[in-house]
Amino acid sequence: NAGVTQTPKFRILKIGQSMTLQCTQDMNHNYMYWYRQDPGMGLKLIYYSVGAGITDKGEVPNGYNVSRSTTEDFPLRLELAAPSQTSVYFCASSPGTGGWQPQHFGDGTRLSIL
């Protein structure tokens, strides 16, 4: 009963390095989302996808890129890591029309940029 799986769980990067945060879901959900959560704050939407091949920007997309080649996977790419990108990143998915049913969340990736 995997649901939404995120890897890695923890990562430390140096400024200027790049990395990809992986997200996969086994529920055949069309909608997938990437959020970041800073300490004491709610989640902010980075990018979302309504299906394979379709992505769109959220509130805070700068410094990130995404792709959606399959229904199951929605990786998030950081090209030039900056200290401001230190955060906890959550991936989520939802079935059908995303708004009418709850989103299912992974356990997060805790990323530190030093």
Added chain:
Amino acid sequence: KQEVTQIPAALSVPEGENLVLNCSFTDSAIYNLQWFRQDPGKGLTSLLLIQSSQREQTSGRLNASLDKSSGRSTLYIAASQPGDSATYLCAGLYNQGGKLIFGQGTELSVKP
């Protein structure tokens, strides 16, 4: 600008007490209002989802209400237990693609 606010940021109550968590939103044109629970080091778990046409939803000891005209939602927890200790977040849905606007969360501690 669409904003969601939760006050207080933290709340501590003795076990057995009934309590209310508050959520306010600036734009009443929401599709729905969702309440989530977040345990330390974990992702979010959906608790209740209230459609814009509804006034409240109930699940066990939890009851969530929605008043679009005043821009407020409340989460009522009856007979609180130490296991209810967590951070509770509310979020408003503002487009059908699933764009949620989150509040900052209320960290609840229920003391035995």
